[in-house]
Amino acid sequence: MEPLDTHISRQYNVDLENIRTLVLQMGGLVEQQIEHAITALVQGNVTLADAVIVTDYKVNSLEVTIDEDCNQIIARRQPAAGDLRLVLMVIKTITDLERIGDEAEKIARMAVQLANEERPKNNYMEIQTLGTHVRHMVHNALDAYARMDTIAAVRVAGDDRQIDKEYEGVMRQMITFMMEDPRTITRALHVMWAARALERIGDHARNICEYVIYQVKGKDVRHISLEQMKKEVGEGS
């Protein structure tokens, strides 16, 4: 990939750099939304949960802005190979970021519901733990994106397996609770929905990692195994 500053038009460089900055800004906002949603749920903080729900429009509006900017760049600059892939990658990345935002909003809605329920003895430790891991995964995916680091991208994509395992654990635990004490069914279901939202956020973070690999290597690594993905990225690259 040619470095950004080799373009003849200075304005073109500025345009590409602006989009990159906006994507990272959107990523930062989405990370914050996840963090606040988890805190709201764990602490039973309805005010914070409401703030997450209200703030989702900012995520959506960034998506629309960046999408429009990308269309303009393609139409006006007619970017070639590397640059075109970069812009197309941004279009896909913001779709995933927007959906991560939606999932954070769903967690916040569960937080509002759970605030009305009796708190469990473990203070929603399982959501706290899974949530922290998922948030780190999103952070690391955005970091790999910012540095176009394929090695990091493969590593982060691999973290999704661990997230899936933890998620399965939460599900099994909740089913046990429900069966042991049917009065906890409503609460357990809300925890399950929140865990599911976190698991999906992990999937979206994995998608972003796959785009990074596609961008740098020009190879589509969606729908292939982690082992194949590592092979595509190569050892020393």
Next chain:
Amino acid sequence: MEPLDTHISRQYNVDLENIRTLVLQMGGLVEQQIEHAITALVQGNVTLADAVIVTDYKVNSLEVTIDEDCNQIIARRQPAAGDLRLVLMVIKTITDLERIGDEAEKIARMAVQLANEERPKNNYMEIQTLGTHVRHMVHNALDAYARMDTIAAVRVAGDDRQIDKEYEGVMRQMITFMMEDPRTITRALHVMWAARALERIGDHARNICEYVIYQVKGKDVRHISLEQMKKEVGEGS
């Protein structure tokens, strides 16, 4: 939007038409996957469910092929306004179709699980009903896409509300079952996951309708209300 046959290059027309055909082919496959997954669940047909799970790779491989074709067209033909929107719309549409395929696969996995459980008296009527509506919604969204019909697109997008209501109904019913008889908890949860997958398929169908409106009207109608959407499309258009 200029008609496809006005391009100077005949090959360009063929390329655009090929992509359109491939998207509709992918849509047809995805519709079939939904139908088979629902039938498998309702009839407890594990063989059919396994076929759905195995066939998902075809959906994924169509996504990769079409995505690559779109990138090639942008790089080689440097499409202008209307054509560029068309290609970018295809890139988004196939992402939604691929995710619909994933949800159909999830329903098939629930079908396999449920085949081991005692069948309920109503023979999973709620999944049958919700499933039929969702499948029609996907079909109608693809139909609006094929004809670039914004009026139909707005109508189909509106159907998502009805789907959401039916979904909420299924969820309430399952919670009632679980509370009345905790032995049904596992079965009810599987039905809930299948219903959730159907609800998400409805969301993806709505996304496709929004792309149709964006393509024809050049207006981004994501993240706005149905009322605003109707206004954007206008009365007589």
